[in-house]
Amino acid sequence: MNIKKIIKTILPLILGGVLVWYSISNISIDVLIGYFKEAKYGWIFLGLFFGILSHLSRAYRWQFMLAPLGFKPKLTNSILAVLVGYLVNLALPRAGEISRATVMANYEKIPFEKGFGTIVAERIADLIMMLLIVAITLFVQFDFIYQLLTKNFNPIKIAVFLAVLIIGFYTLTALIKKAKSGILLKIKNFIAGLVEGVTSIFKMKNKWAFIFHTVFIWAMYVAMFWATIPAIEGLNVPFGGVLIGFIAGGFSIAATNGGIGLYPIAVAGALALFNVPTEPATAFGWIMWTAQTAMIIVFGGLAFLLLPVYNKSK
Numbered sequence: 001m002n003i004k005k006i007i008k009t010i011l012p013l014i015l016g017g018v019l020v021w022y023s024i025s026n027i028s029i030d031v032l033i034g035y036f037k038e039a040k041y042g043w044i045f046l047g048l049f050f051g052i053l054s055h056l057s058r059a060y061r062w063q064f065m066l067a068p069l070g071f072k073p074k075l076t077n078s079i080l081a082v083l084v085g086y087l088v089n090l091a092l093p094r095a096g097e098i099s100r101a102t103v104m105a106n107y108e109k110i111p112f113e114k115g116f117g118t119i120v121a122e123r124i125a126d127l128i129m130m131l132l133i134v135a136i137t138l139f140v141q142f143d144f145i146y147q148l149l150t151k152n153f154n155p156i157k158i159a160v161f162l163a164v165l166i167i168g169f170y171t172l173t174a175l176i177k178k179a180k181s182g183i184l185l186k187i188k189n190f191i192a193g194l195v196e197g198v199t200s201i202f203k204m205k206n207k208w209a210f211i212f213h214t215v216f217i218w219a220m221y222v223a224m225f226w227a228t229i230p231a232i233e234g235l236n237v238p239f240g241g242v243l244i245g246f247i248a249g250g251f252s253i254a255a256t257n258g259g260i261g262l263y264p265i266a267v268a269g270a271l272a273l274f275n276v277p278t279e280p281a282t283a284f285g286w287i288m289w290t291a292q293t294a295m296i297i298v299f300g301g302l303a304f305l306l307l308p309v310y311n312k313s314k
Helices: 003-024 029-038 041-069 075-091 096-107 112-140 142-152 155-178 182-202 207-231 239-255 262-272 278-310
Strands: none
Touching: 029 278, 041 075, 041 112, 041 207, 041 278, 075 096, 075 278, 096 112, 112 142, 112 207, 112 239, 155 182, 207 239, 207 278, 239 262, 239 278, 262 278
16 A cells, blocks of 8 residues: 555544544533433434435445446345445545445456446435435525525625626636636536446446335435434524535544534534524434444445355356
């Protein structure tokens, strides 16, 4: 392992440790433990149930991506590969996709590059869903976001910023279209691949089933977040707060190893916009993150152990 890889592995862990310390500084350990003890675990397990459904749906959806390539892997292996992938992502960000493709190469004889290609296309669909949820949130909470911005920022400055943003967007778009080399060409190729991946979904034989499962997966993600809120007595969060908190948590997971340290901070910050007190908001963030992480460790660990047992005859 070279220095660059070591830095990429260690740096997120160090950042996560610092963020854990910062998050804990907003609530005493004793108080946080108290929230964990008094939490209504029935709601937490309901949230985890929704999370499990999303993982099963993701594994089933993967079958639709592999079918056009001539592969029909066992659903059990797809499920176990997905769970192992989530587990690996906790230790090494974005390495889970590689492990998923590797598992299928080993146990289903699906060439790594083909399996990995379907995962990339799958991630494009997930990115679109995340952006769609952001768009829905902006629409549902437009008045709230507008008031929040105008309250904290000068309306003229906001207008100037938006104008600069629009002009910059069109200028950058024009430069990307004409790009022949350098980073702009890489961006151009990335966007082209993104468009190709999206359009390929609509050419799929089971495109509507794929789209249904994509929507279902993300609906379960939101449901998992929403269902866990009543676990803390007196924690009242409006639907807009659920969406904004979910988005904040989602981006935090992408930024660090499974959102370690950052997830509670991001969620608490989002809920604070809706006047949710710091302590219960931070406690909810920690309970939510702990539940998700425990689920991944338990089911991912079991999947790792079961893979060779299930495929023993191969």
